[in-house]
Amino acid sequence: MDTSHLAEHVGTVGSLAASVFIVATYTMRTMIPLRVFGMLANLVLMITAIPFHSFLQFGLHAVLFCLNGYRLHQMLQLIRDVKKSVNSDLSMDWLKPFMTERKCEAGEMLFYKNEKAETMFYIVSGRYRLVESGIELPVGAIVGELGMLSPTNERTQSLECIEGGTVLSVSYRQVEQLYVQNPEFGFYFLRLASARLFQNIGKLEERLAERQAPAVATPKLA
Amino acid sequence: MNFGVPKAVGFLPAIRSIFADVLGDDDDPIPEPPAGLPGAVRAVATEAVNRLIDYQGPGYAQLYVARLRRFIGRRNVDDTVFAEIARLLVVRMAYDDAIRMAQLKLAEAEAGQGVPADDVRKLRLDELVSSLPETVADYALWILEYPGWLHLPVTLRFSAASRLGRRRLRIEASLRRWRLSSLRYARERAWVERWLHMIDRSLTKQPAAVAAVVATAEMVRGHGDDYARSLSDWNLIIDQLVKPTLEGALSCPDLAGGITEARAAANLDPRQDTLKRVIARIRERAGAGA
DSSP: OOOHHHHHHHHHHHHHHHHHHHHHHHHOOSHHHHHHHHHHHHHHHHHHHTTTTOHHHHHHHHHHHHHHHHHHHHHHHHHHHHHHHHHTTOOOGGGGGGOEEEEEOTTOEEEOTTSBOOEEEEEOSSEEEETTTOOEEOTTOEESTTTTTSSSOBOSSOEEEEEOEEEEEEEHHHHHHHHHHOHHHHHHHHHHHHHHHHHHHHHHHHHHHHHHHHHHHHHHHO | OOOSOOTTSOHHHHHHHHTHHHHTOOOOOOOOOOTTOOHHHHHHHHHHHHHHHHHTOHHHHHHHHHHHHTTTTOTTOOHHHHHHHHHHHHHHHTOOOHHHHHHHHHHHHHHSSSOOOOEEEEEEHHHHHTTSBHHHHHHHHHHHHTTTOTTOEEEEEEOOSSHHHHHHHHHHHHGGGGGGGBHHHHHHHHHHHHHHHHHHHHHHHOGGGHHHHHHGGGGOOSSHHHHHHHHHHHHHHIIIIIHHHHHTSSOOSOHHHHHHHHHHHTTSOTTOHHHHHHHHHHHHHHHHHO
16 A cells, blocks of 8 residues: 555644744743743654654754753743742742852852942851941842842842852843743732831841830930 | 845844853943032043043943042042042053063054064963963963963063064964953953942041042053052052051051152062061051051
């Protein structure tokens, strides 16, 4: 039986379907549907390659399929982590896979007060002090996450390394890219940043109340 | 046929706009000197803004304005000190690199009459390599350090005498688009921020020494060995004298006098022996007085 006609038909239908998926991929505005349609196009082109024994095409699209799948998984995982963080401890640990390691020596300044902020840091080891307030930051602290959203974009204090260690850093530009690529991530990121801001305001209010308490108590003693 | 596309939006501007980031385009608005500047400072700032637009672009001039704005309305900053900050800040922000040398030579050729003489400048290999983007420069310096070639002198000739020479200068000057991504810029930025930080700290901790701290920026100048030596001297004075005093680790009530004394000993020998001795003496005195 001659199956060459059948193969030809499969090839034509497959190419047509793949073309539709490729056009759809290019029209996507955000990353997740773009990856999904990219994977569908890869899959159709892999199937189309089988009847023609085109192993090179099959191999290429198999690799692209895996790559798209991996990137899609990364993006979905990121959204899950940010969502989890919003609902639990407000931690920024989900950013770690996107950060670069940097060694710091004692006496090194990570940034200066009033300097234009462009990076946020995650303290892994060592000791770090905010120069103007004298506050020492603990290991695991995130520094500069709100600077990205502040209108002035300026550091409010200087940060000095007082005992050598390691920090992880990520530029605001990288976070912006994640934000733009994925609106769902952007939404949860905004919620997380707002929650951390409210948490800071709460802490300040507590401190203020603590300071005011003795002042109120004094007249009673008198 | 007109598809409703304005005439100004042509094919080339559209392509330029797509690749604006890669091309290093700077389409920021031209900044004005900030409101609230004293008259004497405003004149210096206006000239500085023009200079920085020529040096790098309006975005870089905006950074200058933002840095200057930090001192408006600050206590203990009189007009003279403020004008000096404005003057020295622009000198440091428009630092001498090979791109600047080409820019200046080109401007000289375009403005002057006749054929200008060639400029021969001696730079260091590490200085030249640090003009590359940070990621590339880091690796290149690491490789050069192994055989000990970091400080090798490199002679550069800037000539506008021929058409070919002027073409070369134009190409070199056009590299300014990527200047802000270079390792040299990252280092200069950290340096300037450190200087401004020291001024800010002295305004709070020892206002009498502000003028002396501001004036330390005059120490760092030139290119090649001179630049490396002067920067090293500046760092030594800041690390050993200014910073410990402002942090309270050293009790030096006459910090301004100490800085002046140390500056007089700077640049005398490449190994900094004299400067180290002078600083040690000042620290000893401060320790005895505490």
